[in-house]
Amino acid sequence: MDYKKTLLMPKTGFPMRGNLPNSEPKRQENWEQQDIYQKVQDRTKGRPHFVLHDGPPYANGDIHMGHALNKIIKDFIVRYKSMTGFYAPYVPGWDTHGLPIETALTKKKKIDRKKMSIADFRKLCEEYAMNQVNSQREQFMRLGVRGDWWNPYITLEKEFEAEQIKVFGDMAKKGFIYKGKKPVYWSPSSESALAEAEIEYHDKRSGSIYVAFKVIDGKGVLSEDDAFVIWTTTPWTLPANLGISVHPDLEYSVVKTGGRSLVVASGLFDEVKTTLEWDDAVVTKTIKGNELEHIVARHPFYDRDSLVMNGEHVTLDAGTGCVHTAPGHGEDDFIIGQKYGLDVLCPVDDKGVMTNEAPGFEGEFYDNINKKVSEMLEEAGALLKLSFITHSYPHDWRTKKPVIFRATAQWFASIADIREDLLEAVRKTEWVPAWGETRLHNMVRDRGDWCISRQRAWGVPIPVFYGEDGTEILTEETISHVSTLFREHGSNIWFEREAKELLPDGFTSPHSPNGIFTKETDIMDVWFDSGSSHQGVLKERDDLVHPADLYFEGSDQYRGWFNSSLTTSVAINGIAPYKGVLSHGFVMDGEGKKMSKSLGNIIVPNDVMKQLGADILRLWVASVDYQADSRVSDPILKQVAETYRKIRNTFRFLLGNLHDFNPETNSVKQEDLQGVHKFMLVKLNELTNRIHDDYKSYQFLNVYNNFRNFCTVELSSFYMDISKDTLYIEHADHPERRAFQTVMYEVLTSLTKLIAPILPHTADEVWENLPGQTEESVQLTDMPSAIEQGDYDGLKAHWNAFMRVRDEVLKALEVARNEKVIGKSLQSSLTLYPNEQTRKLLKETESLSKLFIVSNVRIASVTEEIPSDAQVFEEIAVLVEKAEGETCGRCWQVSQTVGEQENHPSLCSNCAETVNKHYAHVE
Template structure:
């Protein structure tokens, strides 16, 4: 007889190698064929809704690691919720309007923008956006993200645009929309106004100048021979100067320097003496800023006046305490200028070129005008000092070029009119991490009115008509009509049809007695587009609801989508459109640097999936502390791959040892299981509870560590190692073997479900191999339940204690192995000399040699009587010796009893009995 044929070795067709790049697409094809998204929704129909509302990525180019991080995190949550008692529909979306698509088309060289109509150009933009969506959709699906991919929301959809018009109309109805001329961020490179969310800060080298403005009329407070000193880093705004601002409560000094009398803030005098290199000076008098109000200075270049005004915005942080004020080029300047009745002078055009309102400098690009303006100030004796400084300066986040403040006629959403409601709504939202609340609160608290108009072609038009007197017309009738037209025809008609055809039939207005109307040609800020999604998606679609339970995006969206959604949501409904905000950090390289093509440190999701597979990418997302910035590199992904291999091997081992197990036939009742088997179910219970609690808290790295530790420590290094002898050597239906299989089955089912949100492909690959598994996919099941056990604390305490003793024995065996006393552990015999508490434990566990995987184990005496050659540990002293006897041919145990059975002389008694009774 070949004794090896009597061993019940593992058998499974579940492959050892994941081969994920090839196997995952096969699984995804299967998901599509079975309509997995629809089946999940059908199964969970009627359960409480959980809505994670997708913040729309921009439809341009391949997805990057930030996209992958974001979408995978969302997929974890949606998959978990659908397995945890919720109906969790997931509708992905795309942001499709805006400058990048316009730029991509014009830069291609195939589109001659100036030779076509706006409507024709917009159609090309739409075609381009839809192609980008198809491209990105396939990449998101390749990552394994489950959603309603056939019915996403797209900001260029007719229904979406129709709802966006409704949002605008409701805000206008409540008085939150107005048109005004005021300074806004203006991008000469984009030739358009920008919102705060479209600004990023980069270092810029700028001239730093001190300029003296002669006093023309001292109003009886000054003698008239003084000069007020200002400081600026934007010499190009000097032609726009109409005033000087001082703080009413600050003290100012009249400083005699050579033959000049200069006025500066007393608090900055010491610094200015150094900066302006005054060898000698004398303070001849002081006065409060309030005393200088309405004093008139003379513009240093032009023959016009510059009014001294009091402004609370003036500080002693830098400069002179006397602030150069150009109402057309700064928000504070504009506000104080309005208070004092100044004009809004803006001698710079859309392209950033100086106009005729800046005599002597017209035709110059604003940045190029710095030098001639400074030279002119030098020529007239007004320039006190010129240096250069590098400072943080606002840039257009699309073109990466500097922006300016420039007063133009724009449409605004008046944040100040409902700021308190916004701040109240923020308090009612759950913020993860908690600092998000403070961050958005401060942004809203300090935010100016939102400039929502853009001077571009590709976007949703601002639905405003003008009468013959140029008064804006926004009524319920016009808004409802335009919304209906857009729902039927799309917004392109705004640029195709005549104005009269866009108005309601028979529309009349007191603003246009002759029935002549024009329309606004500016479009809405793209943040208004995406910020309207709570109405255009959550309210529009029957399967969703407002407010959403969760918005999940990168931390940059506090100033972007979180902010714009809150503004439009509170304006329209009086409440936040989201109950919770969860934000994540940015994906950096392995050294913590921003990814850059020029550096060559970019990790591309598509490349990772081709080389390693989507589940490795997903497992990486689960492994990181995503609420901070995260690192990813080939080395990091290799480490994650090793963890994946261990988890996969665990699945394979469990499947292999269940090849002859039918849970309906062979399962052992819980009350009949051994203590060790029960202990492992308790340990599994702990993992289930830890994982589910962590999923609920969106702490995916805790799930990752709980599963990984359970697989490597509790299973691989302990239970599976101990169980091998029983599984392989006992006869098929032995109660001990079936007991272990029962536990392994429970572990396998629970682990497959627990990792399904993270390792979505692997879990679905495992599922059909599980004996008795029901349903086409693990996705169509619920998470395992936490089970109640009797005397669980005593059981855990006992076997946790045994585990610690076992660790000491393993150390002793390793030492003996290194000293060549033994080879494998089954060649060893151990004598244990425990302390009293440990002795009671060891006496109670039974089958000690099997638990320690040695051929012989005995509790010899107490610790105090251990021989000199014993290895000393905290709980037990241990003597390791080579086991006496022969090696059993079947189970490899070493015992003197080999050969007692004459029919099977090479077997130990236990193996001889098993073979005789079950294989003869």
Template sequence: MDYKDTLLMPKTAFPMRGNLPNKEPKRQEYWDDTNLYEKVQERTKGRPLFILHDGPPYANGDLHIGHALNKILKDFITRYRSMSGYHAPYIPGWDTHGLPIETALTKNKKIKRKEMSIAEFRQKCAEYALGQIDSQRKQFKQLGVRGDWDNPYVTLTKDYEAAQIKVFGEMAKKGYIYKGLKPVYWSPSSESALAEAEIEYKDKRSPSIYVAFEVTDGKGLLDGGEKFIIWTTTPWTIPANLGISLHPELQYVVVKAHGEKYILAEELLASVTEELGWDSPEVVKTFTGKEADKVVARHPFYDRDSLVMLGEHVTTDAGTGCVHTAPGHGEDDFAVSRSYGIEPLSPVDDKGVFTAEAPGFEGLFYDTANKNITEKLEEVEALLKLSFITHSYPHDWRTKKPTIFRATSQWFASIKDFRQDILDEINRINWYPSWGETRLYNMVRDREDWCISRQRAWGVPIPVFYGEDQTPILTDETISHVSDLFREHGSNIWFEREAKDLLPEGFTSEHSPNGEFTKEMDIMDVWFDSGSSHEAVLTQREDHRRPADVYLEGSDQYRGWFNSSLSTAVAVTGKAPYENIISHGFALDGEGRKMSKSIGNVIVPSKVQKQLGADILRLWVSSVDYQADVRISDDILKQTSEAYRKIRNTFRFMLGNLADFDPARDRVPEAEMEEVDRYMLHRLQQVVKDVRANYEKYEYSPIFHQIHNFCTVDLSSFYLDFAKDVLYIEAKDNHRRRSIQTGYYEILTALVKLLTPIIPHTADELWEHIPGAEEESVQLTDMPEPRQVQQMDELEGKWDHFMQVRDDVLKALEEARNKKVIGKSLEAKVTIVPRDKETKAVLESLSYLQQLLIVSEANVTDSSPEAQAYRYVDVAVEKHPGEKCERCWVASDTVGEDSDHPGLCSRCAAVVKENYAN
């Protein structure tokens, strides 16, 4: 007889290799064909709603690893919620307006913008954006992200634009929208105003100059001829200088140096003396800033005054304490000048080129003009020092080129009018991580009015008309009419029709006695677009509501979507559009560097999916602390693949040993299960409890580590290992065997469900092989609930203690193996001497101690002279003197006792005779 045929070896069609790149697309196709998303929604209908509102990615270009991190995290949340008592629909969205699409058309697609009308160009933009959505949607689905992909929200659709106009109108109705002349971030490269959210800071090399302004009218305080010293890193703003700002409470001094009298803050005298190389300057006069109010100096090279003004914004952190003031190019400059009745001067055009208002520099690009202006200052002997510094400077986040501050007439949303309401809501919301609250709070607290107008073509028009006297017309009637027009025709109608044809029929206004109207040609900031999604999506979709439960985006969105959504929602409703904010960090390479094509360290999601599989990428997402910056590289993904392999093989082993198990027929009642099996179920319950708690807290790396450790330590290194001697060797219906199988079944089913949000492709594949699984997909089931395993109160301590004792024995076996006393542990005979009564009681109560320790014989005695001391027990290890059983490989003194089966131990001989006699 071939004894191999009498062993109940594992059998399963679940393969060892995942082959994910080939299998996942087929499974995704199956999910689509069977309408799995709709089936999940139907199953959970009627449950409490849970809404994760998708922050719309920009519809341009292939997905990068940040996209994958973001969407996979969202998928974890919605999948978990739909399996834990909620109805959790997921509506993906796309942001579609803005400069990148205009640039893609004009540069990459070679569209000749000036050869077509605005409406025609906008139509090209829309077509391009929709094509990009199709491409990105396919890539998101390849990551296994489940959602209503056939019905996303898109910011260019008619209904969305109509809802956005409604938000704008409500804010205007409350007086929050106004047009004004103010310095704003201006991008010469984009030829448009920018919001703070569109600014990023990068290092820039700039000239650093000290300039003298001569006093012409000292107002009785100064004699005249003294010179105020200003310091600036933007020489190009000198032609726009209209004043010098002093702090009213600071002490200023007049000092003699190099034959001149100079004025600066007393506190900065030492640093300026060093900078300008003065030799023992003499202080001849001291006064406070407020005493010098309205003193008049002369512009260095123009025949005009430069008025001394008082401003609290002046500091002594750097410079001279005398601040060059160009109200057309700075917020503080603008504010202090306005309080003195001085209008801003901004002599640069949309492209950053000087106009005729800057004589001598007309036609020069502002940055180029730095040199010319510096030379002019030197020519008139006003330049005291020129050097260069590298400092952090605002750049256009899209073109990556420097911005300037420029006073232009723009549309603004007045944040200050409801700022406190926003701050109160920030305090009420839950933040993950907690520092997000402080970050957004400080941004809002310090924020000035929001510039919402852009000088571009591709976006939602600002729905304002102008009368014949150029008064803006913005009424409930006009807003409602425009919203209706957009809902019916789309916003392109604004550029296709004349102003009079966009107004309500018969509309009249005192500002247009002749019935002539014009329309605003600026568009809205794209952050106003996406920031209106709480109105356009949450209140418009049947299965949604405002506020959403969760907004989850990258940490850059504190200044972006988190911010604009909060501002528009509080403005319109008085409440935040979300209850919880979760932010994630950026994806860096394995060394913590930013990904760059030039460095060659970019990890592309589609490439990972094709080489390793989406589930590997998803498992990586679950393994990192996503609330900080995360690292990813080929080596890191290799480690993730290895962890996946261990988890997969653990599940495969359990499946293989359930080949002859029918839960309806073979399941052992919990009260009748063996102690060790109940103990493992108890360990499982702790995993279930901890995993679910972490899902609730949106913390996934603990889930990864808990399940990975349970699979590799509790299961593979213990439960699955020792159980082979029962599962393979005993008769099919042996009670101990069926008890272990019941344990495997319970553990496998629970773990597969717990991992479904993270690796859904693998979870569904596993589900197909689990005996007795009735649902077509594990996604149509609920998460396991942690429970109390029967009769575990008194057994938990016993088995916890045994596991500690087992560690001692394993150390002894390892040492014996290193000394060549034994090879495999089944060759060993161990003698164990308990070091305390508790340990003795535990060991003596275990009927199958040798199986639990995977040795051929284990004896518990009161003493053994050969034993080595460990923490709980003394252990002696020797090679077992008995013969090795041909069937179970256990060394036993009983091998040869049965004449029919001389190569078997008595246990195996009995099993074979009873079950394989024929």
């Protein structure tokens, strides 16, 4: 007889190798055909909402690992919520306006925008943006991210633009929008104003100069022999100097040195003395800053006054305590200049070129005049010292080139008027990590008014008209009409029609007695676009709600989307657009370095999916502490792939041993399960509860670790290991075999659901092979709940204690194997010498030989001495010997009953009985 035919070996259509790069796209096609997203929504309709509002990625270029991390974590959250009692729609979005798309067309596509109208150029921008959206959508879907992909929100869509105009109008109606001339971040490389969110800091080498401003009217406090000493690292701003600021409460010293009389803050005297090498310096007089107010100095190389003013912004952090003030080139400078009635002089044009308001420098790029400024100062005898420093300096986040402060007429959204409301909204929001609250609170507390105008073509126009006298026309009527036009035609109509054609029929204004109007040519900051999405998406779509339950983006969005969304929502709704905010760090290479083409350390999501599959990429996301910066590299991904292989093998083993199991007819009742089977359900309960807690608190690394450990320790190293003899050798309906299968079915069903948010492709594949399932996808089920286990504490205590003893027995077996006493553990016979407590434990535990996977176990009597060759542990001593008898040709146990039955001489009595009774028909 072929005894192999009498063994119930595992059988499953679930392959050992997932072949994910090939199998996942087919599965995703199936999801599309099933319309799985809509089926999930239909199934959960009527449940409480959970809305994670998608922060729109910028539609330009292929997705990178930061995109993958972001979208995959969102998918974890949404999938979990939809399986735990919530209606959790996910509407992806795209940010589609702005300079990068203009640049892509002019540089990559070689489009000459000067040879076409703005309207025609914008049409090309829209076409390019939509191509990018389609490309990124395909890549995001390949990640396995489930969402309403064919009905997303896109900031260039007519409906979105119409709602954005309403947001602008509502803010204007409440007095939060105004136009003013003040210094803003200006990017000469982009020829546009920038918001704080568009600024990043890089090191820059700059000239550091100390300059003397001679007093021409000392007001009886200083003489005309005295001079104020200023320090600046922006020499190019000196042509715009109109004043010097001193702190009213600080003390200032008049210092005699080198035949000159110079004024500096007393608190900085020693530092300045060292820097300027004033070896003979003597303080001749000290004066309070408030006494210096209104003194007049002379500009060092222009025939122009420089007024001394009192300013609270002056500090002793660096410099001289006498601050060079150019109202056209700095926020503090502008504010104090307004207070003292100074002009807002800004002799720099849009391209960063000096104008004729800076005699001697006109036509030159601002950063190129520093040397000439120094030469003119030296010629005038005003240059006290020139050196160079490398310091952190603001740069345009798109072009990576330096920006300047430049006073121009811009549109602003007031922060000052709603600052306290913003801070209150921050306090009411739940922040994860908790430091997010402090970070945004400080940003709101310290930020100036938001410059929302840009001097570009590709964006949503600022819907303002001007009368013949230059007065701004911005009314409810005009806003409503423009919004309606945009909803019907899109914002390009602003550039296709004349101002009169964009106004309501019959519109008149006292500011245009002849009926002649012009229109604003600036567009809105792209942060105003995405910052309006709570109105254009959350309030407009029937499947969503406002405020959203969660915003989740990278930590750079505290100054970006989190901030702009908060501002617009509080301004028009009085509340934040989100109940909670979660953030993640950046993705770095394996050594913690920023990825860059020059370093050759870039990992591309598409490449990972082609080589390993999306589920490996998703498992990597779960395996990192995403709230900090995360590392990824080929070796790291290989380690993750190895973990996936172990998880997959666990699934395959469980599926293979359920090939003849029908949960409806073969399950053992919960109350009839005993011993190790009940213990495994206790461990499953613990895992289920832990993973629920981990998902709820967005701790996906804990989900990963807990799930992996359960598969490799609780299952592979224990329960699955001890089950094999029973599953393979006993007859199909043996009670112990069905008990194992019952527990395995419960475990596998629960594991598949618990990991489905992280490994959706693999979970669905398992689900297809799982017996007794009626739902077409695991995505259409709910998460498992813990199963009541009666005497939970007693059962757990017993088996936890046993597992400690088992670990010691396994160590003894390993030593015996290394010493060649035995080969496989089934060749061994154990004699156990337990302490009193462990003896009681072992007596209460059935089937010790199966639990230790040996052929024989004997518990020594209390009077027996522990032999010298036994291995002694804390709770037990173990003697491992070679088992006596013959090896059964079917179960491989060593037994003295082998050959007892004549018709099966190579089998032990148990196997012979099983074969005779259940496999007599086998040849």
